[in-house]
Amino acid sequence: xxxxxxxxNVRKSFDTEVVLNNxxxxxxxxxxxxxxxxxxxxxxxxxxxxxxxETIDDGQIFLDGREISDPLINVDEIRRNLGMVxxxxxxxxxxxxLENITLSPIKxxxxxxxxxxxxxxxxxxxxxxxxxxxQYPDRLSGGQQQRVAIIRSLAVNPRLLLLxxxxxxxxxxxxxxxxxxxxxxxxxxxxxxxxTHEMGFATQVADEVCFLESGSIVERGTPEQVLKNPVNPKxxxxxxxxxxxxxx
Amino acid sequence: MSEKQSSAxxxxxxELERRRSRRAISRKQAIIAAASSIFVLGTLSIILVTSPGxxxxxxxxxxxxxxxxxxxxxxxxxxxxLQLTFIGGAAIGVIALGLALMRTxxxxxxxxxxxxxxxxxxxxxxxPLILIILxxxxxxxxxxxxxxxxxxxxxxTVAVVLTYSAYVAEVIRSGILSIHPSQRAAARSLGLTSGxxxxxxVLPQAIRRVVPPLLNDFVSLLKDTGLVSILGxxxxxxxxxxxxxxxxxxxxxxxxxxxxxxxxxxxxRYTDRAIRQRTNAQNSxxxx
Numbered sequence: 001x002x003x004x005x006x007x008x009n010v011r012k013s014f015d016t017e018v019v020l021n022n023x024x025x026x027x028x029x030x031x032x033x034x035x036x037x038x039x040x041x042x043x044x045x046x047x048x049x050x051x052x053x054e055t056i057d058d059g060q061i062f063l064d065g066r067e068i069s070d071p072l073i074n075v076d077e078i079r080r081n082l083g084m085v086x087x088x089x090x091x092x093x094x095x096x097x098l099e100n101i102t103l104s105p106i107k108x109x110x111x112x113x114x115x116x117x118x119x120x121x122x123x124x125x126x127x128x129x130x131x132x133x134x135q136y137p138d139r140l141s142g143g144q145q146q147r148v149a150i151i152r153s154l155a156v157n158p159r160l161l162l163l164x165x166x167x168x169x170x171x172x173x174x175x176x177x178x179x180x181x182x183x184x185x186x187x188x189x190x191x192x193x194x195x196t197h198e199m200g201f202a203t204q205v206a207d208e209v210c211f212l213e214s215g216s217i218v219e220r221g222t223p224e225q226v227l228k229n230p231v232n233p234k235x236x237x238x239x240x241x242x243x244x245x246x247x248x
Numbered sequence: 249m250s251e252k253q254s255s256a257x258x259x260x261x262x263e264l265e266r267r268r269s270r271r272a273i274s275r276k277q278a279i280i281a282a283a284s285s286i287f288v289l290g291t292l293s294i295i296l297v298t299s300p301g302x303x304x305x306x307x308x309x310x311x312x313x314x315x316x317x318x319x320x321x322x323x324x325x326x327x328x329x330l331q332l333t334f335i336g337g338a339a340i341g342v343i344a345l346g347l348a349l350m351r352t353x354x355x356x357x358x359x360x361x362x363x364x365x366x367x368x369x370x371x372x373x374x375x376p377l378i379l380i381i382l383x384x385x386x387x388x389x390x391x392x393x394x395x396x397x398x399x400x401x402x403x404x405t406v407a408v409v410l411t412y413s414a415y416v417a418e419v420i421r422s423g424i425l426s427i428h429p430s431q432r433a434a435a436r437s438l439g440l441t442s443g444x445x446x447x448x449x450v451l452p453q454a455i456r457r458v459v460p461p462l463l464n465d466f467v468s469l470l471k472d473t474g475l476v477s478i479l480g481x482x483x484x485x486x487x488x489x490x491x492x493x494x495x496x497x498x499x500x501x502x503x504x505x506x507x508x509x510x511x512x513x514x515x516x517r518y519t520d521r522a523i524r525q526r527t528n529a530q531n532s533x534x535x536x
Contacts (some may be wrong), residue, residue, distance in 0.1 A: 051437050080439035090434035094452045103448060104438035156439065 003064070004160050005028050005050065010069075012042075012215075013051055019045045020056070021215040027160070031187040034202040034223075037212035038238060043195035044087075046212070047162045050193065051084050064159065065130045068182045080108055082160040083153030087168050089145045091152070092139035097124070098133040101152045109156055116155070120229035123151045127181055143174030147181050154185070161185065163194040167201075199242055204226055276505075311499045317502050318491040325487030326507050332405050332473040332483070337466060339409045344416035349446070351417070352424050365417070372414035378475055381407040385479040404476030412469055423454035442451045463519045467512045484508070 003090040005027040012020040019042045026034045034038045035043045052059060052068065052075045059183050061069040068078045084187045091100050101123065111119075124130045137145050146166055153161060163182065167175040186192065186205045196202055202209055202223060209226040211219045211234070219232040230236045259267070296302065350358060350365035372380065384407035389398040397403075427450045435445040455462075477486035484507060490501035 048433075053433055054466075054523060055438065076436075076439055076441050082437065084437035086430065086434060088430060090430045090447055092288055092431065092434070092453075094456060103435075104440065107444055108439040150440070 002029055003027060003062075004064060005193065006049070006060075006062040006065075007046075007050070008060045009060070009111065010046075010049065010061060011046055011057045012045055012054060013057055019215050020049065022059070023215065023217060024059075025210065025217065026194055027191060028207075031207035032186050032190075032192040032194060032205045033208045033210060034206035034237075035193065035195040035210050036197070036202060036226075038197070040210040042215040044164050044216075047084070047164045047193065047195060050160075051082055051098055051162055052078060060221055071102045076108075080156065081159040083156065083158035085146070085149050085153050085161070085163045085166050087165040087169060089142075089149045089169070091145055091149055093137055096134050096136055097129070097140070097148050100148060101155045104152070104156050120151070120155055122153060127151055143177045146170065146174075146178045150178070150181055150185075154190075159191065161190050161192045163192060163196075165195050165197065167196065167198060197242070199227055199239070211238065213238070252403060278390050281306055309498050309502050311497055314495070314497055315503050317500045318488075319503060320482050321487045321491060321505050322507060325482055325484035326504070328401065328483040329473045329485075329508075330511075332401070332408065333466075333470045333474065335468060336405050336409050336412070336473070339405075340412045340416050340469070343409065343413040344420055346419035347413060348424060350419035351421050354442075360470060362403075369414045373418065377408070377411045378471060378478065379488060380411050381475055381478060383407070384410070385476075388422060400479040401476070404473075404479050404481055406536050408469070408473060408476065410440075411417065412465065412472075416462065416465055419458050420454065423458035424450055426457060427453050459519065459523055463516065471508060486517065 003026045005025070007023060007025040010020050010023045011018070023042075023046065025046075031130070035046065045054060049056050051186070056069055059069070060067055063078060063081065066225065090101070091097075095103065098117065098120055102113070105111045105116040105119065106113060106211055115121075121130065121133060124133055129144060129147060129149070129151070130147070132140060132144060137148065140148065144190040150163075150166070166182070167178050172179060175198065180199065182192075183200075183205055192205075194202075194205070206223045207218060209223050209231070210217045211226055211232070213234050219226055219230060219235045226235065227239065229241060299305075346368060347365045350361045351369070353362060381404060385400060385403045388396060388403055388406075424446075431449055431453070432445055435449040436442070442446065474483060474485035477483050477489065480486075482490070485505045488504040491500040492498050
């Protein structure tokens with residue numbers, strides 16, 4: 001099993017604040033790596049660095065063995081193979097659901113409109129959203145919008161899917177519909193890196209759980225190890241607080 | 249009153265009392281508004297009609313017979329204004345979009361263009377339109393360059409286009425800058441290049457957002473085309489002026505003003521409605 005994604009000693013700082021500190025991570029094919037940790041621990045920044053939305057200060061990032069942290073690389077070409085889903089959905093409000101999904105397949109991947117539409121409609125059907133194809137995003141509930149955003153990132157058959165706290169902006173009922181969509185992707189064998197605050201969900205989908213604190217992975221392992229029997233005091237403290245907040 | 253909407257519910261005595269109070273309040277407000285309007289407008293018209301110069305004023309500004317007589321010349325002039333507005337408007341749209349894109353680009357190859365666009369906007373937004381019209385209208389022919397037409401309508405249009413492109417470029421640029429960076433992040437993460445992101449994601453939203461101020465500029469443009477009359481173009485303003493100076497009757501100016509209003513007011517109303525309809529289709533919570 002080869003690693004789709006490999007991070008080696010990645011460092012990232014904003015001005016004087018170090019956000020990622022000497023961070024290393026391997027994501028084998030068909031596995032899901034879940035990043036947990038308090039707000040500000042560097043989860044989102046890590047995902048944005050992988051997607052080359054941020055430039056790292058040091059270290060290396062490899063996608064399928066190819067170094068993508070090389071400044072000479074064509075970022076647009078790399079991003080074609082990466083899907084990203086954002087906390088705030090970031091759908092294009094001036095485009096219908098179908099247009100949102102087919103934009104990249106048509107303009108970036110050079111598919112015909114018919115081909116892209118057929119694929120998009122099949123995906124919408126699978127996620128139970130076929131009746132929303134011609135709606136504008138603002139007419140949809142938050143959960144529906146987020147599922148459309150997931151479909152949008154899937155429509156280009158990404159090598160790796162990055163999910164950045166995809167349920168944080170949703171109420172508990174909507175959280176479930178989005179999470180079950182992500183679980184389906186996992187069953188399909190999609191390689192994923194997720195940042196989440198949903199510990200129950202992390203237990204279900206994660207092959208590896210990484211607990212981030214101040215830009216470093218302080219504990220990693222299977223969900224059973226990290227979430228049920230953490231050894232690091234910081235992890236224990238974090239999980240205790242999550243438990244008190246009723247989110248475990 | 250539709251108090252029997254649901255068979256299970258009828259308003260409580262308290263609610264009925266509240267409705268009575270609300271009706272009493274709105275009745276009182278309507279009476280106050282009416283009384284105030286009658287008093288203010290009545291006073292103004294009495295002052296106007298009883299003023300010693302009223303008859304002369306009426307004869308000089310609202311001479312119906314004279315108005316009908318000069319109407320064809322003014323409307324012919326207005327046709328020039330309209331042509332200038334639409335041809336100039338198209339040119340302004342293209343140039344302004346180019347300037348706005350140049351000013352927002354980060355591409356290193358376009359750095360000199362970014363400076364030039366900024367300088368252009370500074371100069372033409374800062375100088376009075378009438379000066380630009382005079383400079384272009386009288387200055388360019390004085391250069392004696394071959395190949396540039398010395399037609400005053402052409403030169404007047406060029407002057408207006410030069411100035412308005414600077415205004416409109418700034419409006420479009422502000423629209424581009426108002427689009428949240430997360431939209432760009434989403435587009436770029438889908439593999440779109442920065443050019444594609446601008447074209448398919450940022451610009452369509454930006455232009456939609458600046459339609460109201462652009463319409464404002466369009467109405468201003470129509471009015472400001474009247475300024476080319478100083479070059480001797482016989483537009484509606486100039487036609488009215490010629491007639492007025494011949495007879496010392498100012499009805500032609502009023503005719504010209506009414507004609508301009510007949511175009512600008514419906515234009516504003518229509519665009520307001522179009523914006524509202526599109527906004528409603530896309531957003532459940534009002535404007536983007």
